[in-house]
Amino acid sequence: MVLRTETRLRLLTFLLRLAGTVTAAAFLAMFLPVEWMVSTHRWLGLGEFPRMPVVDYLARSAAALYGFHGALLLLISRDPIKHLTIVRFVACMNVLFGLMIVAIDWHAGMPLLWLLLEGPPIIAFGVVIAYLGSGLESRENADIQDLTPSSGGRTVGVRS
DSSP states (O other), X not given: OOOOHHHHHHHHHHHHHHHHHHHHGGGGGGGOOHHHHHHXXXXXXXXXXXXXXXXXXXXXXXXXXXXXXXXXXXXHHTOTTTTHHHHXXXXXXXXXXXXXXXXXXXXXXXXXXXXXXXXXHHHHHHHHHHHHHHTOOOTTTOOEEOOSTTTTTOEESOOO
């Protein structure tokens, strides 16, 4: 299926914003009380939550890193054409990261449902972003309408 450039840009912008919003919400997990982590850990069937400083540190650090990733996605979603190199880098890194997460989940003995719901969606997101970004050109070469909300639909990237 071949998508028009405008459709690719709209979908790319939407997906970057959606993923950015969901992932940036991980910042909130940095402030979860330990008791909530303990009960969530138990509810997920992962056994007793190890109450050690390094576990608390790793959980909150991972939340912070996911949050920063979400902030980056929100930033590049404001102008994917301008940030096309970063969009393509993020797509590639999500595929690689998703593959690493699958391997880590497998090695750690995480439940199969966990493994299937974590790594593969990250991989799929990377593939879709790469596909949508592949049909776009950087601002220097593009002759498409600026579809950002503040543009009013003006044409951008046209060489004079």
